[in-house]
Amino acid sequence: MPSSRFVLTSLALGTLAVVGGCASVPRMSSEECLARAMYFESNRSSEEGMLAVGTVVMNRLESGRYPKSVCGVVGQPNQFAPGVLSKSMGKGRDLAAKTARRVLRGERHPRVEKAMFFHTAGYSYPYSNMQYLTIQGGNAFYDKRRGATVTQRMVAEREEAERAGRLPFNPPQRSEAAAQAVQTPAPAIMRTPVQSSRIARQMTGGKAPSLPPPPGRPAGLDSMSIEDLIQENGG
Known part of the structure; x- marks a missing residue:
């Protein structure tokens, strides 16, 4: 039976060996x-x-x-x-x-978005919260969302169509910009009221439609056509 001094010495040497081995393993960046x-x-x-x-x-x-x-x-x-x-x-x-x-340095794959999960492409799992985003490098990347609607097969078909030139790639940032453009109403365009011509008055029984005069124009001129103005000024 070994002495207690021998046992303690062996334990000490073993501890030093372990520490020394750990110290020899370089830390990774x-x-x-x-x-x-x-x-x-x-x-x-x-x-x-x-x-x-x-x-x-x-x-x-x-x-x-x-x-x-x-x-x-x-x-x-x-x-x-x-x-x-x-x-x-x-x-x-x-x-x-x-x-x-x-x-x-900050670069990210645009199709992965904020996903934190992936598995080997082609594998399937019986979960309903796997929202697939893209298939890259032999892996299918997905996000966990309640009521997921995009399957791995749908992503594979979409990306195959894109590679074949049948569909353009529409990254998320572009989709958001397009959605904002649709939701933002176009600015209103101010139109100057169109004055009725002599032909228009004849078609309406000699009565010109009642249109408000444009800013800065006398009210008496709102029913006169260009032809009337020329005749009145000796044209």
Whole structure:
């Protein structure tokens, strides 16, 4: 049976080894954590797909309902791909890093909007609150909304039509501007009253329609045509 001194010495050495091992692991920057999420969660040759995943990570960070750092969000258990912060990256790593820098500077995928969820495209789930927004890089991105009306299939068909040139892409900001333009009434146009001509008076039995004179014009002239004025002035 080992002595108590031997046991304590062994525990101390083990503790130092653990601490030393932890100290040797480099801390990751926000850019690397974000790039890793993009790399392992999206098609590694799809810039749009990586940008969409990065947008979800930032949406979670900014929501206040997830960890308060990029690495905390990416490393949260059972949220992203297993080994997302530990596995080695290969081809596509440079694209992921480049896209991560763009996201950290404020760029977002316009179709993802404020969504914080996605899954592999083509999978289906029996929930009624999945409002699908876009399919990018092999993933279907969705928001959780009560009474969702847009299915994954509808999004796939719409985006296929857009790629084929049958439908234009209408980002949210453009749709909002169009809606405001429809709701805003056009400014009223002031029209000068049209004076009745001699032909018009003949058609109405010699009586000119009663029209108010325009500002600055004497009331006696409101029923006179241009021809009458010319004759009265010796024209």
